[in-house]
Amino acid sequence: xxxxxxxxxxxxxxxxxxxxxxxxxxxxxxxxxxxxxxxxxxxxxxxxxxxxxxxxxxxxxxxxxxxxxxxxxxxxxxxxxxxxxxxxxxxxxxxxxxxxxxxxxxxxxxxxxxxxxxxxxxxxxxxxxxxxxxxxxxxxxxxxxxxxxxxxxxxxxxxxxxxxxxxxxxxxxxxxxxxxxxxxxxxxxxxxxxxxxxxxxxxxxxxxxxxxxxxxxxxxxxxxxxxxxxxxxxxxxxxxxxxxxxxxxxxxxxxxxxxxxxxxxxxxxxxxxxxxxxxxxxxxxxxxxxxxxxxxxxxxxxxxxxxxxxxxxxxxxxxxxxxxxxxxxxxxxxxxxxxxxxxxxxxxxxxxxxxxxxxxxxxxxxxxxxxxxxxxxxxxxxxxxxxxxxxxxxxx
Numbered sequence: 001x002x003x004x005x006x007x008x009x010x011x012x013x014x015x016x017x018x019x020x021x022x023x024x025x026x027x028x029x030x031x032x033x034x035x036x037x038x039x040x041x042x043x044x045x046x047x048x049x050x051x052x053x054x055x056x057x058x059x060x061x062x063x064x065x066x067x068x069x070x071x072x073x074x075x076x077x078x079x080x081x082x083x084x085x086x087x088x089x090x091x092x093x094x095x096x097x098x099x100x101x102x103x104x105x106x107x108x109x110x111x112x113x114x115x116x117x118x119x120x121x122x123x124x125x126x127x128x129x130x131x132x133x134x135x136x137x138x139x140x141x142x143x144x145x146x147x148x149x150x151x152x153x154x155x156x157x158x159x160x161x162x163x164x165x166x167x168x169x170x171x172x173x174x175x176x177x178x179x180x181x182x183x184x185x186x187x188x189x190x191x192x193x194x195x196x197x198x199x200x201x202x203x204x205x206x207x208x209x210x211x212x213x214x215x216x217x218x219x220x221x222x223x224x225x226x227x228x229x230x231x232x233x234x235x236x237x238x239x240x241x242x243x244x245x246x247x248x249x250x251x252x253x254x255x256x257x258x259x260x261x262x263x264x265x266x267x268x269x270x271x272x273x274x275x276x277x278x279x280x281x282x283x284x285x286x287x288x289x290x291x292x293x294x295x296x297x298x299x300x301x302x303x304x305x306x307x308x309x310x311x312x313x314x315x316x317x318x319x320x321x322x323x324x325x326x327x328x329x330x331x332x333x334x335x336x337x338x339x340x341x342x343x344x345x346x347x348x349x350x351x352x353x354x355x356x357x358x359x360x361x362x363x364x365x366x367x368x369x370x371x372x373x374x375x376x377x378x379x380x381x382x383x384x385x386x387x388x389x390x391x392x393x394x395x396x
Contacts, residue, residue, distance in 0.1 A: 001293065001296055001297075002228065002232050002237060002238070003232075003238075003353070003356070003357035003360070003361075004289065004292065004293060004353065004354065004357060005228055005293055006225060006228055006229060006232075006238075006261075007289060007349075007350075007353040007357075008286065008289035008290055008293060009221055009222075009224055009225035009228060009261070010225060010261060010264045010265055010268055011268055011282060011285045011286050011289065011349065012132075012133070012221055012286035012289075012290075013046065013218055013221045013222050013225060013261075013265045014042065014046075014265050014268050014269045014272070014282055015282035015283050015285070015286040016214060016217050016218045016221060016286075017042045017045045017046055017049075017214070017215075017218040017265075018038060018042045018269070018282055019214055020041070020042070020045060020211055020214050020215065020218075021033070021037070021038040021039075021041035021042045021045070022038045022187065022188075023187065023188045023190065023191060024188070024191055024207055024210055024211055024214070025041065025211070026187070026188055026191075027188045027191035027192060027195060027207065028191070028204050028207045028208070028211070033187060033188070035273055035274055036273075038273070039269065039270070039273035039274075042269055042273075043266060043269060045215065045218065046218075046222070046262055046265050046266060046269070047262065049215070049218055049219045049222045049262070050222060050258050050259065050261075050262035052219065053219070053222060053223050053226055053253065053258050054248075054251065054253055054255045054258045054259070055251055055253070056251070056253070057143075057252070057253055060219065060223060063216070063219070064216050064219060064220060064223075067212050067213065067215070067216030067219075068216065070209055070212050070213065071209070071212070071213035071216065072161070072165070074206065074209030074210070074212075074213065075162075075165045075166075075169060075209075075213070076165060077206070078169065078194070078206050078209070078210075079165060079168045079169050079172055081198060081202075081206075082169075082172035082173065082176060082194070082197060082198070083172050085197055085198060086172065086175065086176050086197060089197075091176055091178075091197065092175045092176060093175055093176075093177075093178075094171075094175050096174050096175055096177050096180060097171065097174055097175065099180055100119070101180035101181050101184065102180070102181040102184055103119050107119075108120055109121075112339075112340070114339065115339060115340065115341045116340055116341065117337050117339070117340040121337060122337065122340065124334075124337070125287055125334070125337060126170075128287050128290075128291065128334050129283055129286065129287040130163075130166055131159060131162075131163055131166075132286075132287070132290045133217070133220070133221065133290075134155045134158045134159050135155070136220050136221065136223075136224045137150075137151045137154040137155050137158070138151050138155070139224040139227055139228060140223070140224065140227060142227070142231065143227075146313070147313075148311060148312040148313030148314070149312070149313035149314065150313075151313075152313060152314035153314070173190055173193050173194075176193050176196075176197050177189075177193060178196075191203075191207060194206060194207065195207075222258075222261060222262065222265070225261040226254055226257050226258045226261050227254075227257075229244050229254075229257040229260060229261055230244060230245060230254040230257040233245035233257065235376075237364070237374070239360050240260075243256050243260075244256050244257040244260055245257075280342075281345045281346060284338075284342075284343050284345070284346040285345075285346035285349050285350070287346075288335075288338050288343065288346045288347070288350060289350060291331060291334045291335050291338070292335070292350070294327075294331055295328075295331040295332070295335060298324060298327050298328055298331060299328070301324070302324055302328075305320075
């Protein structure tokens with residue numbers, strides 16, 4: 001599952017960064033977006049993120065903290081402006097929330113067939129792709145003081161705050177679409193709506209904030225992927241761990257694992273970049289993989305929760321069983337959507353990556369003397385290490 005997590009972070013890195021090049025910059029800078037320029041722009045974005053992570057963890061964290069603030073302020077401001085200007089100009093049309101656009105009403109809410117899904121059911125995947133990545137806080141738990149309390153709090157705050165803001169943003173944009181069918185042919189519909197409603201100057205200013213937010217999102221994804229590869233390599237669980245577990249003596253960062261994740265991202269980008277449905281394929285794979293990861297996590301937790309050490313920070317109490325049940329039902333529903341034939345490429349990507357991980361697992365079992373040799377290492381208290389380092393610096 002660590003390997004599957006890595007394959008998810010690698011593909012979602014490309015999906016998020018590709019959004020900047022394909023859906024925002026063409027409108028903001030007034031040029032025609034093509035597969036070629038989206039490819040090289042996304043490639044440069046990944047390189048910039050990798051350089052930041054490789055050269056300074058502290059700078060990366062500070063940049064992300066500022067970007068998150070900009071994201072919250074910018075998104076709240078954008079939502080308020082869209083509603084206010086739309087209401088002032090009498091452009092808000094909330095009937096769009098229930099419009100099928102150019103899609104026929106018949107079968108719109110259908111659950112579909114064995115190999116197809118109705119349009120409305122398919123649309124629920126928008127939430128599945130948007131409300132994802134909150135586990136990045138857990139991926140960085142080893143670098144967090146008092147993670148048992150801080151990480152759960154960060155996760156639910158991210159889901160709640162951005163979930164609410166994101167929903168309001170989608171409602172505002174949908175109500176301001178005008179004729180939904182007219183925007184169907186646009187490759188940048190959201191940016192088009194923002195520019196039309198708020199004007200090119202203010203619209204572009206807010207799109208700059210959107211670019212910063214998306215760049216920061218990709219930065220955290222790459223950082224999480226780097227830490228995942230490094231941690232698995234440290235525990236000798238990742239192919240080529242001898243290279244990826246090293247810490248640069250001067251920069252004090254896992255430079256090798258950063259380069260590795262960035263290179264894998266570039267390979268995935270190259271494989272998808274010349275396809276006309278590249279964005280759909282990337283988003284689909286980046287939605288399918290976390291659904292698999294979350295589903296397995298929920299099942300494993302349900303089976304093993306009584307054998308886990310007691311939590312020192314966050315507990316669901318009596319809500320634990322209902323939350324587990326609802327989570328399992330939702331994930332089963334979400335995974336069922338991917339039976340649609342349009343998801344053939346994402347399933348192929350998942351299958352190939354799963355086979356690679358399975359082959360390496362068999363190799364580990366054969367060369368390490370069985371499952372007992374792969375027992376997880378003991379948990380360590382990061383706070384004690386941080387306190388010791390702080391004391392050593394004070395003494396110096």
